[in-house]
Amino acid sequence: MKLATWNVNSIKVRLPQLxxxxxxxxxxxxxxxxxxxxxxxxxxxxxxxAGYASAVSGQKTYNGVAILSRTPLADVVAGIPGFxxxxxxxxxxxxxxxxxxxxxxxxxxxxxxxxxDYKLRWFAALKGYLAEEVRKYPRLxxxxxxxxxxxxxxxxxxxxxxxxxxxxEPERAAWRALLALGLQDSFRMFEQPEKSYSWWDYRxxxxxxxxxxxxxxxxxxxxxxxxxxxGSIDKAPRKLERPSxxxxxxxxxxxxx
DNA sequence: ATGGCTACGATCCGTAGA
Numbered sequence: 001m002k003l004a005t006w007n008v009n010s011i012k013v014r015l016p017q018l019x020x021x022x023x024x025x026x027x028x029x030x031x032x033x034x035x036x037x038x039x040x041x042x043x044x045x046x047x048x049x050a051g052y053a054s055a056v057s058g059q060k061t062y063n064g065v066a067i068l069s070r071t072p073l074a075d076v077v078a079g080i081p082g083f084x085x086x087x088x089x090x091x092x093x094x095x096x097x098x099x100x101x102x103x104x105x106x107x108x109x110x111x112x113x114x115x116x117d118y119k120l121r122w123f124a125a126l127k128g129y130l131a132e133e134v135r136k137y138p139r140l141x142x143x144x145x146x147x148x149x150x151x152x153x154x155x156x157x158x159x160x161x162x163x164x165x166x167x168x169e170p171e172r173a174a175w176r177a178l179l180a181l182g183l184q185d186s187f188r189m190f191e192q193p194e195k196s197y198s199w200w201d202y203r204x205x206x207x208x209x210x211x212x213x214x215x216x217x218x219x220x221x222x223x224x225x226x227x228x229x230x231g232s233i234d235k236a237p238r239k240l241e242r243p244s245x246x247x248x249x250x251x252x253x254x255x256x257x
Numbered sequence: 258a259t260g261g262c263t264a265c266g267a268t269c270c271g272t273a274g275a
Contacts, residue, residue, distance in 0.1 A: 009274080010264055034274085036264070061265055062273075107274060147275070166275065199275070202262035213275075245263080245275080 001096065001253040005031040005143040005216055006237075007104070007199075007246035011064070012036070014244055015043050021237055021248065022050050028070050029095050030248075031102035031143040035064030042066065057088040064088050065102045065144070069095045083125035090126070092133075098224070098255065099137035101130070103144035108165040116165060119147070123174035127181065134181050139255070140221040142183060145246065147215050148175045150185065154214035156197065166213060183219040186231040186251040198233050199246045206245075207238055218251040227254045 004027040008014040011032065022030070030052070035042065039058045047054055051070055057078040058064035065088060067073060073093040080090050092101040103126065108119035133140055148171045152158035161167045179185070187196070197212025206212065220228055230252040238247045 013264070034264095109273085109275085164275095201275070204261055206262090215275080242263090 001029065001098065001255050002027045002250065003029050003100075003141055003143060003218055003253060004248050004250045005033070005102070005145070005218060006248035007033040007145040007216060007244060009034045009244040009246065010036045011043065011066075012041075013242065015046060017237055017240060017243070019046065019050050021234075022047075022052065022068075025234060025248070025250070027068075027250065029098075029100055030068040031100065032066040032068065033064070033102070033104035033145045035066060036061055037064055055091055055093045057091045059086075059088045062087065063104055065091045065104050067091055067093050067095075067100055067102050069093070071096055080125050080129045083122075083129070085122070089122070094137075096255070097139055098253075099133060099140045101133065101140070101142045103142060103146065105145060105147045107147050108171065111163065111165050111168050120170055120174060123171075123177070127174070127177050130178060130181055130183070134183070134221055138221060138223045140183075141224055141251070142178070142219040143217070143249075143251075145216050146175065148172060149213045149215055150175050150217075153194075154197070156195065156211045156213070161213075166215060178219060182222055184222070184225040186218045186220050186225070186228050187214070187233070187249065188231075189225065189228060190231050192231075196233055198249050200238065202245050216246055216249045218249060220251065224253055224255070228252065229254055
């Protein structure tokens with residue numbers, strides 16, 4: 001099973017690139033973030049024609065998440081149960097016996113801001129949710145845009161970013177709290193090129209300079225980690241005209257499907 | 258140099274992303 005996650009930064013603008021990427025990369029499951037689109041306007045028919053079922057939680061202008069799958073999606077749950085939130089950031093579904101939780105974690109804007117506090121509260125709620133999901137589903141993946149660069153090697157210029165939002169210690173502690181539930185960062189299970197990132201600023205020639213952050217991740221439960229044979233980031237879509245600022249991240253699993 | 262792109266939904270600029 002080929003699992004992937006991609007923050008598309010507007011499903012409407014990126015639909016042609018998404019359809020091309022589905023055809024070339026052929027993921028079995030793809031988690032999408034930042035749809036910026038209401039459910040009613042989600043291009044379900046085009047995606048279905050490409051061979052993918054979808055579970056969508058969307059809103060106008062901001063946020064919005066979806067799970068695409070070549071096989072049917074079961075037991076769809078939107079949001080973090082018990083955590084009241086207007087912002088559509090989480091959707092979960094079961095595919096081929098694998099529980100998939102798609103997340104668009106808050107940006108946090110700036111350390112000490114109201115949005116930063118929300119980010120930390122949100123991560124605490126996510127941890128509570130996942131603690132239960134890990135128990136319920138031995139085969140679990142949490143995939144998405146976490147808006148946290150876990151370590152300095154995930155940051156192009158750690159000195160410049162020191163203490164900033166996305167790398168601050170409380171955010172990294174929130175990330176490690178997810179790992180402490182028994183989840184593994186699939187990308188780091190394998191040898192990887194140095195300076196591997198998943199997001200590059202549109203400004204300042206960020207991509208050309210490889211001035212990026214690795215903030216898009218696929219976490220795997222122990223059972224899935226044992227079945228994982230590869231982890232990667234596909235930079236190709238970031239090279240296109242009018243790209244998303246994020247590239248897709250992938251994990252390959254040897255599970256029967 | 259604290260900006261610099263991009264998308265959106267409201268106008269001819271503000272908000273947000275990271």
